[in-house]
Amino acid sequence: MFNRFFRHSLLVCMFGAALSGLAPAMAATVIDVSSVRLGLHADKTRFVMELSEKPAFDIFLLANPYRIVIDLPQVNWQADDNTERKKGVVENYRFGLFKKDTSRVVLDVDGPVKILQATVLPPISGKPWRVFIDIQRTDFGSFMTALAARRQEKAKNNVVLTAPPVQPSESKKFTVVIDAGHGGIDPGAIGKSGVYEKKITLAVAQKLYAALKKNRLYNPILTRDDDTFLSLRERVNAGRQAGADLFISIHADSISRSDFRGAAVYTLSETASDDEAAEIANSANKSDLIAGVDLASQDDTVQGILIDLAQRETKNFSVKFAEMVTPEIAKSGMTIRGRSHRFAGFRVLKAPDVPSVLVELGYLSNKQDERILKSGKGQQLLAQAIANAVDAYFEASQP
Ligand SMILES: [Zn+2]
Incomplete structure (x- = not known):
């Protein structure tokens, strides 16, 4: 009984961690992604993912070429590789491991777009957790404004990637x-x-x-x-x-x-x-x-x-x-x-x-x-x- 209770509270903790950003390495439940697909609607292109757990995710735009990036905790991709990858504004997409603890989806889009909504729906009538991303065409100016806002936000907690070279070690290797x-x-x-x-x-x-x-x-x-x-x-x-x-x-x-x-x-x-x-x-x-x-x-x-x-x-x-x-x-x-x-x-x-x-x-x-x-x-x-x-x-x- 204690065990069960303990496991339960641990899960709640991990869930909390996942909500506050990308799940850290310790948050162990690996999410399975069972389906990835595109849908075409009159006024928008919809990207859908089906998952075994509620995911924490981050979504942003990139220019030159126009792309939408979705970052998730490290997931287990089980989605069919052969679904149609070109629909509406989406020209192509791919998914896979980006770095340790981060899996990524990249959507290539055919011009400036805006993200109308990015929502997570809980399981209902036999369907698992789902992420819906609704995308619509926009003008270049609005796209660049969204991009600049994101960069400014990122710059605040910028990570310096370039480290100076280390001094040669004593050993002559x-x-x-x-x-x-x-x-x-x-x-x-x-x-x-x-x-x-x-x-x-x-x-x-x-x-x-x-x-x-x-x-x-x-x-x-x-x-x-x-x-x-x-x-x-x-x-x-x-x-x-x-x-x-x-x-x-x-x-x-x-x-x-x-x-x-x-x-x-x-x-x-x-x-x-x-x-x-x-x-x-x-x-x-x-x-x-x-x-x-x-x-x-x-x-x-x-x-x-x-x-x-x-x-x-x-x-x-x-x-x-x-x-x-x-x-x-x-x-x-x-x-x-x-x-x-x-x-x-x-x-x-x-x-x-x-x-x-x-x-x-x-x-x-x-x-x-x-x-x-x-x-x-x-x-x-x-x-x-x-x-x-x-x-x-x-x-x-x-x-
Ligand atoms: Zn090569």
Whole structure:
């Protein structure tokens, strides 16, 4: 009896916590989302979610492109992936884990909109908890006013994301940050067979981590070790905060032409070396847009200048490493795309003081590449190829 009472009062506490904002990690009942759908009404587009518990949620707008973001506590997505995703003002939507304890829905809308209402309805006649979001077109001015109000509110409790790099530690270990591209709400490219880029990048990153961990000279760090979304800024900061000696971002590509195949290694430049490199940088930079990160609230202007100054130094090291990775990947059996090493404007490579490269392992849109990228053996060979290049790079850097 005591137990039952105790459990009951605990639930009430957690419920209280959930109401006051996003539920903290301790508030344990994981909410199941059983259905997500769009409805079209004469004067509005309605977005509906069905849930097992009453959710706490936060909703806000984003511009460039126009989006609506709904943040929830970490939920268990059981909703059908194949419902219609384009209706009324909504062009498309996606959902998934945004970060630890936060799940996110991003709705892409076709222009400035306003949220007429965002309500939660309790279970009734066999229906579970439901969230209704009613959306209507509005004019640009009203949209921007709503956006500015939200930003002002956010700025009050602003979190400073950029931490200064740590001082190099006493030990002479080389810190290598391994960045598995995409994750959580952002699947990245989708392969011929439906495999997600975020899965491939994580598998190769983990194998590279294991390979480097064997060598006592290295202190490898993963930016993510599970299916979580990280903004590009967070990835860059992970490298800086660790005082990294090298930053390796891992991706796999997709393109409309299924005969294109092979790996490519990129380093940063303000202007991409060719159209294709620019296009790839563009799609990688989209990651934040896909996940509903508010880019405008990140002050890039002053920092941009500082970054540019400091980068001239590290660019040379990035190029050196890139030139060592390419032949190693070729030895692993993966073809190399076109010119062996390209330059492109990747935002994830913008740590001013960390030599950084981005490796596109191959094309998920190509059958042969996808087979290699999906197989444990192929992943292992690619990871080992990068590890060999890391060895060569640090060996060459010794006096
Ligand atoms: Zn990618």
